[in-house]
Amino acid sequence: MKHLLSAADLTLDEVNGILDLAEEMHQVQTRPVKKLPALRGRTVVNMFFEDSTRTRSSFEIAGKWLSADTINVSGKGSSTSKGESLRDTMLTLDAMGVDAFVIRHSSSGAVAQAAGWVKAHVVNAGDGQHEHPTQALLDAYAMRRHFREHDAEGWAGKRIAIVGDLLHSRVVRSNVLLHRTLGSEVVLVAPPTLLPTGVETWGCEVTSDFDAVLGECDIVMMLRVQRERMAGGFFPTPREYADGYGLTLERLERLKDDAAICHPGPMNRGVEISSEAADAANSLVLEQVAAGVAVRMSVLYHLLGGSDEGGQA
Amino acid sequence: MTTPRVSVLISGATTAEGVRGDLYITDGVFADPADAPAGVERIDADGLLALPGLVDLHTHLREPGREDAETVATGTLAAARGGFTCVHAMANTDPVTDTAEAAEYVASLGERDGHCQVIPVGAVTKGLGGEELAELGLMATSRANVRVFSDDGRCVNDSLLMRRALTYVKPYDGVIAQHSQDPRLAGPGACCHESEISGRLGLPGWPAQAESVIVARDVQLAELAGSRLHVCHVSTAESVEVIRWAKRRGIQVTAEATPHHLLLDTTYVEGFDTTFKVNPPLRTSEHLEAIREALADGTIDTVGTDHAPHARQDKDHPFDIALPGMLGLEQALAVVMEVMVHTGRMDWPTLVARMSTTPAEIGRVAGQGRPVAIGEPANLVLVDPSARAVVERDASASRSRNNPYHGLNLPDPVVATYWAGRPTYRR
Numbered sequence: 001m002k003h004l005l006s007a008a009d010l011t012l013d014e015v016n017g018i019l020d021l022a023e024e025m026h027q028v029q030t031r032p033v034k035k036l037p038a039l040r041g042r043t044v045v046n047m048f049f050e051d052s053t054r055t056r057s058s059f060e061i062a063g064k065w066l067s068a069d070t071i072n073v074s075g076k077g078s079s080t081s082k083g084e085s086l087r088d089t090m091l092t093l094d095a096m097g098v099d100a101f102v103i104r105h106s107s108s109g110a111v112a113q114a115a116g117w118v119k120a121h122v123v124n125a126g127d128g129q130h131e132h133p134t135q136a137l138l139d140a141y142a143m144r145r146h147f148r149e150h151d152a153e154g155w156a157g158k159r160i161a162i163v164g165d166l167l168h169s170r171v172v173r174s175n176v177l178l179h180r181t182l183g184s185e186v187v188l189v190a191p192p193t194l195l196p197t198g199v200e201t202w203g204c205e206v207t208s209d210f211d212a213v214l215g216e217c218d219i220v221m222m223l224r225v226q227r228e229r230m231a232g233g234f235f236p237t238p239r240e241y242a243d244g245y246g247l248t249l250e251r252l253e254r255l256k257d258d259a260a261i262c263h264p265g266p267m268n269r270g271v272e273i274s275s276e277a278a279d280a281a282n283s284l285v286l287e288q289v290a291a292g293v294a295v296r297m298s299v300l301y302h303l304l305g306g307s308d309e310g311g312q313a
Numbered sequence: 314m315t316t317p318r319v320s321v322l323i324s325g326a327t328t329a330e331g332v333r334g335d336l337y338i339t340d341g342v343f344a345d346p347a348d349a350p351a352g353v354e355r356i357d358a359d360g361l362l363a364l365p366g367l368v369d370l371h372t373h374l375r376e377p378g379r380e381d382a383e384t385v386a387t388g389t390l391a392a393a394r395g396g397f398t399c400v401h402a403m404a405n406t407d408p409v410t411d412t413a414e415a416a417e418y419v420a421s422l423g424e425r426d427g428h429c430q431v432i433p434v435g436a437v438t439k440g441l442g443g444e445e446l447a448e449l450g451l452m453a454t455s456r457a458n459v460r461v462f463s464d465d466g467r468c469v470n471d472s473l474l475m476r477r478a479l480t481y482v483k484p485y486d487g488v489i490a491q492h493s494q495d496p497r498l499a500g501p502g503a504c505c506h507e508s509e510i511s512g513r514l515g516l517p518g519w520p521a522q523a524e525s526v527i528v529a530r531d532v533q534l535a536e537l538a539g540s541r542l543h544v545c546h547v548s549t550a551e552s553v554e555v556i557r558w559a560k561r562r563g564i565q566v567t568a569e570a571t572p573h574h575l576l577l578d579t580t581y582v583e584g585f586d587t588t589f590k591v592n593p594p595l596r597t598s599e600h601l602e603a604i605r606e607a608l609a610d611g612t613i614d615t616v617g618t619d620h621a622p623h624a625r626q627d628k629d630h631p632f633d634i635a636l637p638g639m640l641g642l643e644q645a646l647a648v649v650m651e652v653m654v655h656t657g658r659m660d661w662p663t664l665v666a667r668m669s670t671t672p673a674e675i676g677r678v679a680g681q682g683r684p685v686a687i688g689e690p691a692n693l694v695l696v697d698p699s700a701r702a703v704v705e706r707d708a709s710a711s712r713s714r715n716n717p718y719h720g721l722n723l724p725d726p727v728v729a730t731y732w733a734g735r736p737t738y739r740r
């Protein structure tokens with residue numbers, strides 16, 4: 001695997017391979033000494049042109065625990081803020097001979113463009129409203145563990161609701177693509193103003209009636225509502241949004257017994273998710289965060305760990 | 314004006330109407346071939362078509378201001394290679410062409426460096442700001458003789474200001490060429506056509522209706538003002554329907570289609586190649602089909618290239634940040650032949666009307682768009698109707714390389730171009 005740019009790039013075997021290795025990596029997190037020597041001598045550059053706390057620190061920890069040298073370059077204060085083109089920024093760092101770039105960018109497609117300009121491996125850590133494949137992988141990891149705990153292994157017949165701002169969400173796009181490969185059912189729930197154009201072609205059930213699908217889902221994934229959307233006229237008020245699309249206490253009580261709750265974070269408690277739901281026993285929110293490190297270790301290992309005919313090492 | 318006039322006898326060329334004969338060019342006009350002196354240069358044009366020089370109402374020459382992307386010299390050389398003998402230089406330069414002095418300066422650059430006639434387009438509003446009228450009258454009465462006014466790149470969005478502009482240019486026989494884009498419905502981030510593809514790629518798109526709502530408003534304002542409206546780069550089926558309605562009603566509206574909106578659809582944005590970022594954006598095949606039909610039946614009057622050169626550093630950005638625009642002058646005729654003539658939608662006389670006669674009339678350009686006939690100005694393009702070639706972006710006269718046709722096998726028609734008797738391009 002040269003790059004991880006889209007969840008659609010992965011075959012079922014590759015997804016399972018990444019998730020299985022992530023299980024092993026997860027064990028490392030419980031040890032007192034967490035470092036593996038797997039990527040010693042490799043250099044991973046985290047290039048975050050957009051603010052991020054959890055994804056960046058998760059990738060940084062993943063790299064460090066695999067003994068890679070990791071450095072962070074942020075958009076602010078880097079040469080991009082001086083007007084350098086993305087291409088020149090990428091070529092400059094690539095010329096230093098690094099092994100992989102982990103890139104977050106506010107523009108859809110920017111990571112794929114960057115991958116076309118450099119020799120190193122590239123991992124998409126979120127590009128605009130397009131994709132965030134490692135988020136979808138870590139979501140799948142947390143879901144898979146949840147299903148196993150409930151003696152309900154396998155993706156066939158599992159129903160996953162993804163609820164909220166689908167229009168601006170890269171998480172939903174990667175999740176839809178990944179679950180198409182896994183074979184689970186995805187139900188998309190959003191107010192009509194936050195449905196992407198052409199969503200009916202995504203192969204998912206689409207509805208604006210959360211209550212109608214709530215009771216039959218195995219996973220309910222709540223997406224963050226960005227503050228600027230609240231003022232953007234997509235819906236009248238946060239109160240009305242919560243009433244129609246929030247995982248309120250009332251809705252929490254109507255979930256199936258073995259259903260679980262996901263949220264990619266950061267959460268707006270009281271808007272898309274109530275505190276009761278966020279902190280419920282069947283909330284996977286913190287498991288998702290923990291899974292983030294293990295899955296990203298697995299992804300970095302898959303890209304950099306083996307014989308590396310694609311890289312420039 | 315870098316090339317001197319020549320005397321030349323072109324033998325055996327065929328006109329758009331299918332008449333075969335000799336053409337004698339001397340003193341900048343077509344003269345009687347019987348008067349050609351022995352020993353005059355001869356060109357064998359057997360099998361070639363002799364068409365009037367093409368006229369473009371919509372060209373970005375980038376000078377003054379962005380000479381690293383294009384100059385009057387390089388842009389008009391690209392025009393000559395594309396068979397054009399006249400281009401209208403859009404006003405969104407730096408400084409903006411919004412005064413008589415600025416217009417005369419652009420005209421003087423054309424006189425000094427041009428490989429075709431360069432006619433400045435004047436801005437509708439000061440600095441393209443969309444708030445106050447530019448000095449439309451002074452531009453019209455200047456030596457630059459401006460007749461076409463446009464804030465192209467931006468829409469004159471204020472309905473009252475648009476009405477005033479239409480009304481004000483009437484005594485000058487001017488025309489307002491509108492870039493039709495509702496700036497709210499197609500917000501500042503919108504970078505492609507709103508469709509299943511934009512939804513999947515997470516690119517902010519703009520719907521077809523953000524164009525047609527402005528066209529619908531503007532044709533009614535043109536009727537109210539009794540004035541002339543020209544709709545730039547029509548890209549949607551809905552706009553075509555509105556223009557068709559307006560023409561039936563007798564409203565003085567003309568419209569143009571670009572070569573790229575005739576040939577390329579929105580699937581080209583799938584790879585995030587910013588060469589294909591253009592405004593209005595590439596649309597779906599249904600829209601392309603409507604544009605082709607409208608160009609054939611005359612609902613769309615002209616082909617305007619919207620030749621929009623950009624320096625590499627302005628394209629090497631993420632898709633939503635890169636500047637919109639693509640080259641057009643060199644392949645415009647090839648694209649129209651491929652899409653319209655070779656498919657049987659359009660005959661050669663109609664192509665001449667769309668690409669030469671009508672744009673010259675809309676721009677009120679005397680001496681362009683005239684027939685290939687004795688006594689007329691010798692503006693001529695010799696066309697090989699069967700030659701084809703793979704487009705190579707580095708083989709361009711333009712200073713920029715944002716050529717969306719790179720790698721496509723297209724007609725390669727232009728053999729020679731004469732502008733008022735000057736050979737501005739010879740293959």
